[in-house]
Every structure is written in C-alpha cells, then in structure tokens.
Amino acid sequence: MKYSKIISGTMNWGVWGNNLSTKKVADLITNSIEYGIDTFDNADIYGGYTTEELFGNGLIESGIDRERIKIISKFGIMYPSDKLPITVKHYDYSKDHIIKSVENSLINLKTDYLDCVLMHRPSPIMDINEISDTVNKLLESGKIKSFGVSNFSAQQIQVFENIVKIDCNQIQCSLTHLDPIYDGTLDYMQSKDIKPMAWKPLGEFYLKKNDQNNRIREKLLKFKKKYNCSESQILLSWLIKHPSNIIPVVGTTKIDRLKESIDSTSINLDLIDWFEILEASVGKRVP
Numbered sequence: 209m210k211y212s213k214i215i216s217g218t219m220n221w222g223v224w225g226n227n228l229s230t231k232k233v234a235d236l237i238t239n240s241i242e243y244g245i246d247t248f249d250n251a252d253i254y255g256g257y258t259t260e261e262l263f264g265n266g267l268i269e270s271g272i273d274r275e276r277i278k279i280i281s282k283f284g285i286m287y288p289s290d291k292l293p294i295t296v297k298h299y300d301y302s303k304d305h306i307i308k309s310v311e312n313s314l315i316n317l318k319t320d321y322l323d324c325v326l327m328h329r330p331s332p333i334m335d336i337n338e339i340s341d342t343v344n345k346l347l348e349s350g351k352i353k354s355f356g357v358s359n360f361s362a363q364q365i366q367v368f369e370n371i372v373k374i375d376c377n378q379i380q381c382s383l384t385h386l387d388p389i390y391d392g393t394l395d396y397m398q399s400k401d402i403k404p405m406a407w408k409p410l411g412e413f414y415l416k417k418n419d420q421n422n423r424i425r426e427k428l429l430k431f432k433k434k435y436n437c438s439e440s441q442i443l444l445s446w447l448i449k450h451p452s453n454i455i456p457v458v459g460t461t462k463i464d465r466l467k468e469s470i471d472s473t474s475i476n477l478d479l480i481d482w483f484e485i486l487e488a489s490v491g492k493r494v495p
Contacts (some may be wrong), residue, residue: 233266382411
C-alpha cells in the first residue's frame, strides 16, 4: 500500500480534541488532499467511539471520491466510554470482535473498504493464529486492502511472519523518543519492507521544559536558519531522513501546519547535521 509522505491523524478531530464540525472536517479533508496528504489515520476508539463517524460524515460532505484517499483504522482496544459501558480497559483480538470492529468502522466511515487496518496494541494473550486467520479472511473479502500493527516491537512482529502479511507498524518515534531507532525495531522493519508510521512525531519538544529539549532547541535555532524552515520542520525532516522511510502521523487540525508538515518532506538534512541533532537529544556523542 502506498501512503502519502505525511499522514493526517484524526485523534484530535472530535471530542478528544478540537471537536470539529462536519463542515470543518470536510474542509480539512479537502485541503489535506490539495497539499498532497491523502492518507488519514483513524481508530475505532477515538473520541470514545465517535470520531470515525465524524470523519465519515465529513468525507460525504466534502464530495471527494473515496478512491482519492487512503483510510487507516485500528481495532483491539476496549475503552470504557458511554458507547462501551465496561469497567476495565483491555484488549480483544477474538475473531468475533475483529470482524465486528471492522464492520462498525466501515459503517461509521461511510466506506466499503479500509485501505489498512491495524491491531492497535499488542496483547499479552493474543492468539496469533486466530488473528491471522480472521485478518486473511477480511483481506480475501475485500473489506480491508492491507493489514498492519501498532506499537509492536520487532519480536512481536516476527510472531506473525509467514502467516499474515504485515504492511506497516505505527510506533511512537521522535527526537525525544528514540527507542525504535536503538532497539532494532526500525532495522527489522527496513529488512522486511514494513512501513514505519510515527505517531507523536514532534515528541515532547513542545510539551516539556527540560535539559534535553533545551539542547535540542539550541540546534533547531541553528538549523532552521540554515535550511530556511521552522523548528517543527527540522523535527519532522530528522525522522524522514531515516532509511526505513518513516511516515509521520501529524495530529494538527490547522491547515497551515499541515502545509508546513508536507513541505518538511523536501528538506534533506546533511548527514553531519542529523548526527549533531541526535547528539543534542541524547546529551553525548555517539559511541
């Protein structure tokens, strides 16, 4: 599956964030496509099981042909909410729940198929054979075009090898969250041609005041002048430089920020600059 170089994340579109109107969602979808962002990341639980329907209504109002966009959704997390009156947050990867979740997503998103569906998080008691059998049947039915995972380590991906094709893995990765770069996850994905999608790609840079972010800020001030761009564009281009071809999932609902994000894909950091920024993040030279 081919995705746009930046993915628009919808988690903050509904009641968990900016609570956009259907009209604003329609405009956001339209403007995203105009800027070259045609892939939208959803999940069944977003907005307490309400944001998928908001997106679907916005898509209909936009009048955009379904074939012009890629829709991703996720299943598996059972999240206590008004729509799901349970007392314990947990994961459900049973055959019945997977099918029910996908079918509900199709209804809410006003579509006949999902371009990709992801297991939202690994479960400590997931039955890989039941999951793979169910996913393969959904692939055969055409209700999903591809399958991926989210928040999986390299070892957790490997258990599905040879029983179901994994197209992508959506992981937390940023200049302030380097685990996938160092723990072998991105190396393994690169070797298997599994596409990495990075959620929270700006990391904690704008959220916390600490020594790490102070060091990073100093370098961003330097390099945004060199590359004639913004701080956030340096943060995104630093990720995109990685040879595993990381696709940032950007959660903004502001059109100018989306444009800025897609423009970051044309910035090619020099190798030595990439390492200078990394050094600022970790606080020491590479070994």
